[in-house]
Amino acid sequence: MYVLFPGRHHLLTRFQADYLARFADATIVWAVTSANHENTKRNPVPYHRREAAVERLSAQTGLRSLVVPIFDTAPTNAFAEVTLKTVAVATGLELTPADTVVACSTPEVAALYEKLGFEIALVEAETDPAPERPWDVLLRLAGGDETWRELAHPATIDVFERYRLVEQVRAAVNDPLVGDEGGLTTTRDYRTYVEAFADAAERKWSAVKSHVRPGRIVDIGCGAGSLLELADREPALHESDLIGVEVARHLFQECVHKKAQGVFQNANVYFYQRNVLGGAIFADRSVDTTLTFALTHEIWSYGQQRESLRQFVKRIHDHTAPGGVWINSDVCGPDDPHREVLLKLTTVDGDNPAEPRRDLGTEEHVQAYVASLSTRAKLDQFAVDFAFPFRFEPVGEDVVRIELGAAMDFLTRKDYVDNWLSETHEQFCGLSFADWRELLAEAGFELDPASAAIRNDWVIDNRIAPVASLSELDGRELDWPTTHLLTVARRPRNG
Structure with a gap:
């Protein structure tokens, strides 16, 4: 009576339609996995577009279908049970081995259903030679190989073309910075990241709000939307569009959740999950104010350093309206970064192992281990783990x-x-x-006098100075250098 067809179903193939035709008298239950993921390398197509393609294929082929979203879960051996329960909740159907065949070509997944007693239809895996699977066809599309159209079902082609998904898939799959699950890194604890940014949001907004030009206001790298929450409360901006752009899936989903919960009073609040380096997001000369906080150092670090940042600055300039402004707040290096100095670090605030660890990438308790080290020992560990190699020479304990x-x-x-x-x-x-200053001028921006290099004295006084000191090579004490910057860059009105 039923065929359960679990899969991500980003792209439907002609082979799948022909294969399912043999079950013309059954109802096909499309269990669309990772339904809460979109715009990532692994899941580039949003669920509602996948559902639309399935429904269109069903109408074109005469298949009777039910489409059920299956939200992503942590890896589990109970995946089959979770899927069956989700189908039951969504449709009222209790699928059993007595009335259901499972169509699945992935051996590991098929085995989970087989253990529950279900008969397995192997789809592509039972054909010799095996036809290309949907993901292989999607990779053809991402690689610019137009033969994907010969293998994809017309329902997918139609939905992809109408909603311009070809470009979106290519941008997501080929993104040079973003990982499979929609983040810059797989090791970031987003909970602590969101908490830290929320704590600092009031201070950051107070520092920049006088420079914001009403109209179309875009926060790139908006995190969980904390800054836009404050902009939303400004009476002078109540008629402005407030737009958040965030690449990390976890943070984007939090923004969408906040909007759904009524956090924002302005009706014109929008969020996009995008990587601005992957292509233009906004039309040229269409944005009045762009905000970036603690973002540009990530573009530098995860991209190709200055070249990636140059592309980013150029893209911001292109979308800025004449007379518009880009406000950037971030960390900043000292004026003379290659100058050699003596750095004294305490050894009494933690352990001092004979050698740094070289296996922290596989260590589950990284936080506890690093926290146990003295400041001097942390430098040794930092030199091992830091992605930008540097040298130092011990001249004493x-x-x-x-x-x-x-x-x-x-x-x-x-x-x-x-x-x-x-x-x-x-x-x-x-x-x-x-x-x-040089990079902004190169792109065509003019630097407002409010722009400045800044030293965060709280960090110096509370985090650095108690355990470290700087001096010249001859022993003369050095003052602490710049740690941050604020740039207010304007596009000339005739530019």
Whole structure:
């Protein structure tokens, strides 16, 4: 009576339609897995578009279908049971081995249903030679191979063309920065990340709100939308469009959840899950204010450093309206990053192992281990894990000779033990304020006088100075350098 067909179903093939035709008297239950994921390498197509293609295929072929979304779960051997229960809740159908065949060509998944007593129809796997599977066809599309149209079912082709999904799939699958599940890194603890940004949102908004130009306001890398919540409360912006762009799936979903819960009073609040490096998001000259907070160092770190940042700055300039503004707040390197200094670090605030660990990438208890180290030992560990190699020379038990930029990269990161493997893949001191001035001018921006290099004295006084000190090579004490910047970059009205 029923054929349960579990799968992500991003793309439907002609072979699948022909294969399912043999079950013309049955109802096909399409269990669409990862239904809550979209715009990632592994799941580039949103569920509602996948559902539309399935319904269109069913109408064209005469198949009787039911489409059920299956939300992603942590890896589990109970996947088959979870799917069956979800189908039951959504449709009222209790599928059993007595009335249901499971169509599945993935051996590991098929085995889970087989253990429950279901007969398995192997789809592509029972044909010799095996036809290309849907994911293989989708990769043809992503690679620019137009023969994908010969293998895809007309229902998929129609939906992809009407909703411009070809470009979206190519952008997601070929994205140079974003991982399979829609994040820059798989090791980031997004809970602590959201909490830290929310705590700082009031301070950040107070520093920039006087520079915001009403109209179309875009926050790129908006996190969980904390800054836009504050913009939403500004009477002067109540007629503005507030738009959040976030690449990380976890954070984007939190933004959508907040909007659904009525957090925003402005009706014109929108969120997009996009990587701005993957292509233009907004039309040229269409944005009045762009906001970026703690974002540009990630583009530098996970991309191709200055080249990726140059492309980003150019894209921001292109979408900025004449007279519009880009406000950027982020970490910043010292003016002379390659200058050699002496860095003294305490050894009495933790353990001092003889050698740093070289296997933290496989260690489950990274946070506890790194937190147990002394500040001096953390430098040794940082040098192993940091994605941007640097050298230092010990000149005593607690003193090293090191370049100033590398010293500040370590000192501003040493306390991020809960996201150690993520933070050590990001460089804070890649650009100085002078480098930023040059980059912005190159793109055509004019720097507002409010722009400045900033030293975060709270971080210095509470995190760095108690356990570290800087001096010249001859021993003369050095003051702490710049740690952050604020740039207010305007596109000329005649530009």
